[in-house]
Amino acid sequence: MPTSKFLKEKAAELKKELNLVESAKSEEDYFRKRSDTTMNTRAEQLKDAKNKAFDTVAIWGLYGKEDIQRYKSFTLPLFMTTAGGPYDSLTDGSLLLSYQTTNDPNKIYSRIDNVNPDHLAWKFAALEGLGIPELTQGLCTSSGMSAIMMATMAFLKSGDNFVSSNRVYGGTQQLFGITYPKSGWNVRWIAEPWDLKQWEKQIDKNTKFLFTEFPSNPTLFIQDLPALAELAHSHNIPLIVDSTLASPALTRPLEHGADIVIHSISKVANGSCRCIGGVIVGKEKITTKDKELEKNFVNNLKGGHFRNMGPCLSPFNSMIIWDEMATIRMRMQEHSRKAMKIAQFLENHPAIESVNYPGLKSHPQHEIAKKLMKFPDGTNGYGYLMSFNIKGGLEKAKKFAEAFDFGVQLTHLGGNYTVWVHNATTTHGQMSAEERKVAGISDNLIRYSVGLEGEDDAIKALDKALNKIKD
Ligand SMILES: Cc1ncc(COP(=O)(O)O)c(C=O)c1O
Secondary structure (H helix, E strand, O other): OOOOHHHHHHHHHHHHHHHHHHHOOOHHHHHHHHHHHHHHHHHHHHHHHOOOOHHHHHHHOOOOHHHHHHHOOOOOOOOOOOOOOOOOOHHHHHHHHOOOOOOOHHHOOOOOOOHHHHHHHHHHHHHHOOOOOOOEEEEEEOOHHHHHHHHHHOOOOOOOEEEEEOOOOHHHHHHHHHHHHHHOOEEEEEOOOOOHHHHHHHOOOOEEEEEEEOOOOOOOOOOOHHHHHHHHHHOOOOEEEEOOOOHHHHOOHHHHOOOEEEEEOOOHHHOOOOOOOEEEEEEOEOOOOOHHHHEOHHHHHHOOHHHHHOOOOOHHHHHHHHHHHHHHHHHHHHHHHHHHHHHHHHHOOOOEEEEEOOOOOOOOOHHHHHHHOEOOOOOEOOOOEEEEEEOOHHHHHHHHHHHOOOOEEOOOOOOOOOEEEEHHHOOOOOOOHHHHHHOOOOOOEEEEEOOOOOHHHHHHHHHHHHHHHOO
C-alpha cells in the first residue's frame, strides 16, 4: 500500500478509472458514465462555490486542482483553436456530436464549446448563483445582444408576445421593436415600468416572458425585481433580466426571483475595454408554461439555437474576460465610490437640472436600489453609470459636449476609462422624438460612465465645462 499522500491519491485516481472501465457494459456505457462524472464534478464544484466568498469564486471560478494538473498551468491557458480533439473513438465522437455526452468542451467544435468560454460561463454561473440554493447554468455568447437574442427567442413562436420595460438599452429596443416583429414575435412595451399594473394588463395567454434591465441604460431606472418576478410567476412565465449595469458584484437577480439573467460582458466584466461578449445564466429549473424549456434551459440552448445560429464567444475574448472578472468586486467598489462623489457634486451644480444615479436620495427608486444593490459584504454600492440633464435643453447639452475635456466622448460604459455621450443624437438617435420622450431620453441628457481615474480630476473638468456654459 502506498504511504505518501501523492501516491495514495494517484492510486485512488487510477482505481476510479479502472472501475469505470471494468464496470462498463459497453464503450457507450463507459463514455456516458465518464460524462456523468465530469458533470457531477462540476455540479459539486458549483455547490461548493456557494459556501465560498465572492472574491474567491471571482478569481478561480470552477478552475480547480484537477484542471491545473491536467493543463499544467495555474492560470487558465488559451485554447485558441477551432476544435481540440481528438475523439477517443468513433463512439466517443458520435455521442459528443449528438450532445449525449459533454465530457470535454474542447472536443466538440469551438462554435459550440471550447475550454475558455466554458470556464467563463462556469464562473458567471457560480457568481450569479451565490445567493440561491439551486444550481445554475451559463453560456457565453459573442455579444450582449446575442445573449439577449438567445435567451429570449427560444420562448417565441409566431404570434407570441412578451412584455418588456421600455427603459432598456437602445439596441434592445431595436431588436425587440424592429427585428422581432418580422418573425411575428410581438413586444408589448411598458412605458412606466415601476407600475406593476401596467405589466399585468399586458400579460395574456400568449405572453411568454417578462423582460427588464437592471439598472436601465441610460435612465438608471431601478426595477423592483422581487415584485416583478412574483408577477411573472403568478402567470407561470419567467422573468429575464439584463443585469449588465449591476454586474454580479452588486446585484444577483436570480436571488431576487429572476429565472434568467444576461450580461453584456463588453462592459465592466472587462474593464480594460478590449472585448465584446455576452453571457446567459439560468436556474436549472425555470418557471415557464413550455414544459420542454422548464429544465436545463441554458444547457439546452447550447445544443439548439446557439449551435444552429453560431453566436459563439472567441476563446481569446473569453480568456481575457475570465481574467478580468477576478477583480470585478474591487473595481465595482471603486467605480461606485467615485460615482457617488461625482453624482453629489453634479446634483449641487447650478448648471445641472437633474442627476439620475440610484445612490442619490433624490432618485425615485432609491429605496429599492438600497435593498437590491449590495456588495457581497452587505454594504451598498450603486455602480459606475449615471446620466444627467443640463439646464437649458439641447443647445446647452451640445455646448457642454464641446466644452467638456475629460475621458472620451464615445458610446461605451463600465470600463476603467471615463466615457460619456449625448444620447439623443447618438445611442438613441435612430428613434423618433416621440419614442425618445416615451423612453425617458430627453434632449439635454448626458450619459456618464465613471472610470477609475482620480475622481477629483473628473470633478474639476466637469466644473470647468459646466461653468463655461452657465448663463
Ligand atoms: C444594458 C445593455 N445591455 C446590452 C447591451 C448590448 O451589449 P453588446 O454591445 O455587448 O452587444 C448593452 C450595450 O451597450 C447594454 O448597455
